[in-house]
Amino acid sequence: MSDPRFINKIIIITGAGGNFGCSGCLFFLRRGARIAALDVDQNTLNETLAELESIATEDSVIAEGTRIKGYICDVTNSSNVDAVVSSIVSDFGRIDMLWNNAGYQGQIKPTLEYDPADFARVMNINVTGMFIVLQSVAKQMSQQKADGETSHPYSIVNTASVAGLRGTPAMVAYSSSKAAVLAMTVSSAKDLAPHGIRVNAISPALIGPGFMWTRQNELHAASGSPYFASNAEDVAKAKIGGVPMKRLGSIEEVIKSVAYLLSDDSSYTTGTNLVIDGGLSSGLKA
Ligand SMILES: NC(=O)c1ccc[n+]([C@@H]2O[C@H](COP(=O)([O-])OP(=O)(O)OC[C@H]3O[C@@H](n4cnc5c(N)ncnc54)[C@H](O)[C@@H]3O)[C@@H](O)[C@H]2O)c1
Ligand SMILES: *[C@@H]1O[C@H](CO)[C@@H](O)[C@H](O)[C@H]1NC(C)=O
Ligand SMILES: *[C@@H]1O[C@H](CO)[C@@H](O)[C@H](O)[C@H]1NC(C)=O
Ligand SMILES: *[C@@H]1O[C@H](CO)[C@@H](O)[C@H](O)[C@H]1NC(C)=O
Secondary structure, three states: OOOOOOOOOEEEEEOOOOHHHHHHHHHHHHOOOEEEEEEOOHHHHHHHHHHHHHHHOOOOOOOOOOOEEEEEOOOOOHHHHHHHHHHHHHHHOOOOEEEEOOOOOOOOEOHHHOOHHHHHHHHHHHHHHHHHHHHHHHHHHHHHOOOOOOOOOEEEEEEOOOHHHHOOOOEHHHHHHHHHHHHHHHHHHHHHHHHOEEEEEEEEOOEOOOHHHHHHHHHHHHOOOOOOOOOHHHHHHHHHHOOOOOOOEOHHHHHHHHHHHHOHHHOOOOOOEEEEOOOOOOOOOO
């Protein structure tokens, strides 16, 4: 299943121990990429690496050299991130692509009850942490760029969310953090275009089924917000009812969008946000 867009490309994926990150590692490894998998949580990172090991030995995987390596990395700690980026360069030789995906959802509570300390934690991981990784990797990419080279061989994708476009109730910190990610994407895309780097965002919503989907509905049901029913099944039904396509999206559908933005298929696209939500947030903004 090799894919010329990704053969021997070196891709960093943060939040690699999570749902999206683990699926992304598998997807790109199968297509011939070489993966640096980063997470702060050793246990979930190990689970991802265990899945990847079995794939990496398949004959169909044709990448050369180190195919996958895991790195424990706290994205909020800039000296930690810089050290990990240096290790990646010494292990793999260079960096081609970054999926900046690590995140923390925070509490599900209406604004009046939301804990300011948790708000700060969400902003620290989802905004500052994303920036720290983006900057550290972009410095390396800009050094790789040859003098006078005018193409844009490097690509970064930031995981945002539909929550950042429309302000989900009972998720004030998360929504604020994802709106900041969208502004960061546009601003950094402008700053990094002269350095041969494209930067785009994805905004998924209603991805499932699975643990995250179920858990989210339970938390919304328990939030006490009048915008949500008080049991998880009704919350789920109402959410799907609001989607023009009347179904959930799959993680595979999220990853294919990431693949489009990371690859040269989107070579003239930077500073944009690709929404993956079955039409949920579509419409003119008055
Ligand atoms: N699942 C969805 O439906 C959905 C929808 C919209 C947006 N998103 C976004 O997609 C991204 C991934 O979601 P997911 O469902 O895979 O979540 P997840 O919780 O399964 O994975 C997130 C990963 O990030 C890691 N992480 C947290 N803090 C970190 C830190 N300081 N340093 C390094 N790693 C850290 C966690 O350990 C975890 O492995 C998130 O940014 C989320 O906001 C998800
Ligand atoms: C993760 O895997 C490494 C290498 O196999 C091992 O040394 C470590 O103990 C594991 N950690 C956890 C928390 O499972
Ligand atoms: C940040 O990372 C550095 C380098 O990995 C480490 O020495 C330091 O203890 C970390 N700081 C915190 C607050 O975790
Ligand atoms: C933080 O980012 C993660 C991963 O992108 C996401 O799952 C989570 O919802 C975000 N949390 C907030 C509060 O934005």
